[in-house]
Amino acid sequence: MSEPEACDVAHGTAEADSGVRTLVAVFASPVSRFLLKFARDLGFHVALYEPDPARVTDVPEGFEADTTLPPLDASADVVVTDHHRPELGEVLKAALEGRPRWIGVLGNPRHPGPHVAALQGLGVADADIARVHRPVGLNIGSRTPPEIALATLAGLVADRNGRPGGFDF
Structure with missing residues (x-):
């Protein structure tokens, strides 16, 4: 990045990413x-996918939940926020079939990811299972929902920009 470009970024006058980005x-x-x-x-662009209409109780004002998975393509990043749900495998299989840019499942890296067995049980190929990231985000010691969201999005932005995240420049 040249010095004028760096100044534009610092002053908030740099041009925004022109690509469509969906979470x-x-x-x-x-x-x-x-x-x-x-x-x-x-x-x-954001979407909330909640397959169980009875669970749509935690949607922030100004957002709506879809009970069907929205169309996914190479502009989409998919973040699964609960790895204990019984529909985990079916949801991930459908997401993988949509060919999004990135798919991740939140969870503690010290415990095995339940998504692997769920996807294997549905006959999903190992190469596709390997496309599902876990853990997700930057390792900042997140403990609260806002911290987890911040770390997740920082990791997505770093990945989208071809950067490792953290303090490696």
């Missing part, structure tokens, strides 16, 4: 509330 938060949860809010501020 699909899967499952209504405290983390998805913050993902939707923060992602919108970052310029993402």
Whole structure:
């Protein structure tokens, strides 16, 4: 980045990313509330996918939940915010079939990801299962829903920009 470009970034006058960016938060949860809010501020088109209409209780004002998975393409990032849901495998299989740019499942990296067994049980190929990231985001020691959302989005922005995240420049 040249010095004038760096100054434009610092002063908030740099041109925005012209590419369409979509974030699909899967499952209504405290983390998805913050993902939707923060992602919108970052310029993402946002969607909340909650397959169980009875669980649509944690949707922030100004957002709606879809009970069907929105169309996915190479402009979409999908973040699954609850790895304990019984529909995890079916949701991930459908997301993988949509060929989004990126798919991740929140969860503690010290525990095995339940998505692997769920997808294997549905006959999903190992190469497709490997496209599902876990853990997600930057390792900042997140403990609260807003911190988890912040770390997740920082990781997505770094990945989208071809950067490793953290303090490696």
